[in-house]
Amino acid sequence: MPEQQRKMATRAVATAIAIYGTAHPLGGFAEPMVTDSYNLYGVPGLIEMPTAENAADGEFSGSFSRSGDQTRTALTFQFSPRLSGTFRYTKIPDYGGGTDYYDRNFDLRFQFLDETKYLPSVAVGFQDIVGTSLYSAEYLVATKSIGEQLRFTAGLGWGRLGSYGSIAEFGSRDFVVREEGGEFNVEQWFSGPVAPFGGVAWSPTDKLTFKAEYSSDAYEVETRRGLVDYDSPWNFGAEYRFNEGVSVSVASLYGSEIGAQVNFTLNPKRPLLGPGNETGPLPVRPRPSRSADPAAWGQEWTTDPADLAGLEGGIDKALANEGIKLRAISLEGTRADVRIENNRYYAEAQAIGRTARILTRALPPSVEILTVTPVRDGVPASQISFRRSDLERLENASSDAILSEAVFSEEMVGLPDGMEFVDPSYPETNWYLGTYLGFGLFDPDEPIRGDFGIRVGGSVTLMPGVVASGSVKYRLVGNTEEASAKQRSENVPVVRTDFREYARATDVFVDTLQLAYFGRPAPELYSRVTAGVLERMYTGVSTELMWKPLDGPLAIGGEVNYVVKRDYDGGFGLQDYDVVTGHASAYYDFANGYNVQLDAGRYLAGDYGGTLTLERRFDNGWRFGAYATMTEVSAEDFGDGSFDKGLYMQVPLGWATGQPSKSIHSFSISPFTSDGGQRVRVDDRLYERVRRYHKPDIEGSGGRFWR
Incomplete structure (x- = not known):
């Protein structure tokens, strides 16, 4: 031209x-x-x-x-x-x-x-x-x-x-x-x-x-x-x-x-196998009108132990069929309160909705107020109350309609007066045997590296909020030890770039072994203390405190850790490197699935700086995010990439299989990982643990309430 x-x-x-x-x-x-x-x-x-x-x-x-x-x-x-x-x-x-x-x-x-x-x-x-x-x-x-x-x-x-x-x-x-x-x-x-x-x-x-x-x-x-x-x-x-x-x-x-x-x-909005083939929920059972059957509205059942036991047993069995554990219950003439633990559905809104449907079918007509409190490891984060008449009236309306009528409130650890544990036996033990797949993608000269093996582990809930857990991994095949050597600087302690040494040392290793306590020290406050083998490279103590209102978009937290570097052999030996790390964190939910997180503090190499994370969530469990970390480590000392940054995604198993599941698989692309800007990996950090039970997230996934 x-x-x-x-x-x-x-x-x-x-x-x-x-x-x-x-x-x-x-x-x-x-x-x-x-x-x-x-x-x-x-x-x-x-x-x-x-x-x-x-x-x-x-x-x-x-x-x-x-x-x-x-x-x-x-x-x-x-x-x-x-x-x-x-x-x-x-x-x-x-x-x-x-x-x-x-x-x-x-x-x-x-x-x-x-x-x-x-x-x-x-x-x-x-x-x-x-x-x-x-x-x-x-x-x-x-x-x-x-x-x-x-x-x-x-x-x-x-x-x-x-x-x-x-x-x-x-x-x-x-x-x-x-x-x-x-x-x-x-x-x-x-x-x-x-x-x-x-x-x-x-x-x-x-x-x-x-x-x-x-x-x-x-x-x-x-x-x-x-x-x-x-x-x-x-x-x-x-x-x-x-x-x-x-x-x-x-x-x-x-x-x-x-x-x-x-x-x-x-597209996360389109299930891989179409709508899926999970079992449909039980329909809401309308009550007879008071004028048509006044005797049915009586409250004599509240004084009959046999009637109460029958109601509790029926609710327990019906919830178990839905993969939901009934933890505690309180029945009165006009109200019912239940604490549940969801073991099947990724969206808590779906578990809450199915629980509400079951309560309308199991309870006598006099019960009008239904309160559902989801718990995790015995610790509640919120409670949601419905009018039974609203459930009957809005069953065929949108999920937004019923959730707009619901009342969200806080619930503290411990049982209110009149509520009893259904099965108070502790400790409660869970074991698992499965496989693991670890990826490292797009290294400077290695498009893909990874390990595949067997993972055996379990957890023991000693009492509400106190959990001991651990896992051991056995690598069957992999090439992580063949990854290209990361650039190191004499000005920065080696905290992550020796991952090849860990891979070369052994195929069998203790991945985690820890005791965790989750608490509610005050309204809108959540706490965590974790001690033991925290991850493959570090052992120590991690403490966290977070403020998060039930219905607000903002959360603020603080974390302090003392960790010691583990020996390469995957046992309980330690190296001669320890460090105190800590961060102040702010989380903001912009609604519609968009979230931002800002962390500022001290990282594993003793460097100070901050991390910005942007994330998109979907109500079925999909997550995509990008992060960037800038610290006082210079671009020259950091090496290739100048600063730490990467992408990650979370894929729910239920999206791929069409069956309800809480299982997820996470993948990350961190091709510029060096020793600067690195944090210790800790299970069950509070924000992800708590937010799913709060009003913005339940309303955000509210489309699943009636599913």
Whole structure:
């Protein structure tokens, strides 16, 4: 394309974006433009260029592509209807000196303007935002649909996306590829040469899409190193979707190479196996009217021990059939109070709803107030009271309707007057035998490492709030000890980078062995003391205190730990390193599943700093989060990545199997772990333990109340 034409095209795109941004402020959002088509970088796009489309809200995608000799693995999560993030791992063979090069980088993109009848959707994106700058780029892009089958895209790119056909410069830009990334080079954003890109996607059917694009990426580094033969900025491709979760694509790239990709998507809002096949709840049983059967409304049963025992036994049995343990009960003429422990359903709202249904079926008509108190290890966090008449009236209404009528209140440890334990026998023992799978993903030169083995463990509840627990692991196969050595600094104690030594020393080890006490020292206050073998690397004492109102979005906590480093052999020996750590933490629930956590304090290496965590939760147990930790450890001492950061996700077993379950599997991507900014791992920290029983979380998962 001649220079003059490029300039005219760029000015047209810039003018359209500017006019649209002026005419359509952010407050006037419609539904964002959505796609299920991903480019070779693993983001919604054409072939290699991005578009202004988003994935469906909550969608998670895994993309595996090959462009020439390069391979890319990308994980993208649509954090909100407009904001998405991507982690990308790229392998470039023979990058220099006969060695392969592995690059890890993060993207962020935000769709800030919606498509209208005449104007396009517009998004802004940041590529390789804290990496080595090999793929660093920023862009503004607009996409417009024409009918149901055509979508046109035009945009402006800086950095890597401004390297071909540049028509202007906005200051200077450093194009040096850094050995160690991890820093936000804000001063370089939207600076340097700017170039236009664009393309079109045509979908003649729901499954097939053809694409053509004009790329503004010159592949300068790869061309200079002889890795790519760059002949043309034009790319052409086709994509085929087998179903809503799997697609494949092929493309002709820069006139000389062939690219291919397979993409998998899932959405936590859509169960893997459809609605599931869990047993439906028992229906609410309406009472006869008082005028039709006045005798049924009598309260003589309250003075008959046999009647009371029969009622308690029936409730206990019915709850047990639902996977719910009846811990304590109190029955009076017009009210019933029960304490339950949910052993089956991830959402506490579902266990509470099924308990309420059973109470309407089991209790005499005179009982109007039903109070359900969920407990964990004998410790209550809240109680929820319903009018039985509301349950009868609103059974076929939404869950929100009945929860809006419910009364939430606090409940302290210990039983109120008149309430009795159903089975007060302690200690209560639980044992398990299963497998474990530990992953380490996307190391500097190892895409995946992990261990698989057997885990045996158990817990003993000695009395309400006092729990002894432990587990032993036996590794069957794995390659953790083969992971690349992490950079160490003589200025920072070794607290995590010797994980290979732990893996090499033994295949059988004590994972945890501890005694924990959970208390309620005062209203809105929760406490925890844990002592023993806390994790694979550390033993010691951990204490925590948290303030959390029952119905508020804010929680504040403090934690102090004294830990000693364990010997590598996995037994009870100790090394000559101990440290006091501690953090003040603030948690805020923004509703709709969005949460933020800020921790500030002292870490395992004795370094001071803070951690910011952003998280999206779903009512079925899915969680996605990202965190970043900055401490006084310098970027040079920290090594690759400059500071600790990562991603994590939690997958509920019930989502995958269609059966109710409290089991979850957690995965994390922490490719930049070093010795700075590391915390001791402690089971059952208070916020996660408590929040699920409080009003915001129960109402947030209230759609499961009637399930």
